[in-house]
Amino acid sequence: QLQLQESGPGLVKPSETLSLTCTVSGGSISSSSYYWGWIRQPPGKGLEWIGSIYYSGSTYYNPSLKSRVTISVDTSKNQFSLKLSSVTAADTAVYYCAREALMITFGGVIRGAGGFDPWGQGTLVTVSS
Amino acid sequence: QSALTQPASVSGSPGQSITISCTGTSSDVGGYNYVSWYQQHPGKAPKLMIYDVSNRPSGVSNRFSGSKSGNTASLTISGLQAEDEADYYCSSYTSSNWVFGGGTKLTVL
Numbered sequence: 001q002l003q004l005q006e007s008g009p010g011l012v013k014p015s016e017t018l019s020l021t022c023t024v025s026g027g028s029i030s031s032s033s034y035y036w037g038w039i040r041q042p043p044g045k046g047l048e049w050i051g052s053i054y055y056s057g058s059t060y061y062n063p064s065l066k067s068r069v070t071i072s073v074d075t076s077k078n079q080f081s082l083k084l085s086s087v088t089a090a091d092t093a094v095y096y097c098a099r100e101a102l103m104i105t106f107g108g109v110i111r112g113a114g115g116f117d118p119w120g121q122g123t124l125v126t127v128s129s
Numbered sequence: 130q131s132a133l134t135q136p137a138s139v140s141g142s143p144g145q146s147i148t149i150s151c152t153g154t155s156s157d158v159g160g161y162n163y164v165s166w167y168q169q170h171p172g173k174a175p176k177l178m179i180y181d182v183s184n185r186p187s188g189v190s191n192r193f194s195g196s197k198s199g200n201t202a203s204l205t206i207s208g209l210q211a212e213d214e215a216d217y218y219c220s221s222y223t224s225s226n227w228v229f230g231g232g233t234k235l236t237v238l
Contacts, residue, residue, distance in 0.1 A: 047175065047229040096174055115163075119176070
């Protein structure tokens with residue numbers, strides 16, 4: 001069964017760049033049926049979508065984070081990655097990666113249908129000097 | 130894009146039914162049939178419970194159901210069980226992006 005696992009530093013200094021990788025196992029990241037997403041959750045707070053990427057490299061970002069976010073994919077390693085620049089304490093959160101389902105039609109793929117499933121276990125990233 | 134609005138908390142006794150609302154706008158909940166619901170137990174990752182407003186993934190109990198009317202989506206849990214106690218989040222697709230609700234804490238009395 002498909003599994004996702006986040007990895008990366010648990011502590012990042014203010015103004016530096018947060019970097020995380022999500023490794024996909026039990027399935028191919030190159031499937032045409034899915035996007036791959038990052039979602040975060042500050043301690044004690046709700047979920048926030050960060051962005052999503054297709055195996056081809058096509059990306060969508062949360063407008064509120066777009067200027068600081070880069071998501072990339074490495075199909076040879078079955079991984080996708082998140083970089084968030086100029087971090088502050090407000091970026092302290094549990095970061096999750098998840099698979100985003102697509103609807104395949106004769107006209108192409110449609111995002112939105114299917115939601116995020118499954119999710120990785122999450123990794124806590126603390127921004128502090 | 131603003132977060133979807135959910136009640137902070139709801140409660141119910143075992144065996145009862147509860148409904149959690151999720152209010153958005155015509156640009157998100159009202160504009161797409163792409164509302165999903167997630168269950169999150171403390172210290173765990175969210176789990177997809179409902180997608181596309183009312184569809185259940187394989188393995189999710191049929192006690193969970195979803196619906197939508199206008200700009201408001203709803204999650205109903207029937208026959209409440211102790212294991213249903215968790216946080217629940219709604220999410221809606223909107224113009225190439227995703228927006229989540231603030232979350233609702235369900236307490237089983």
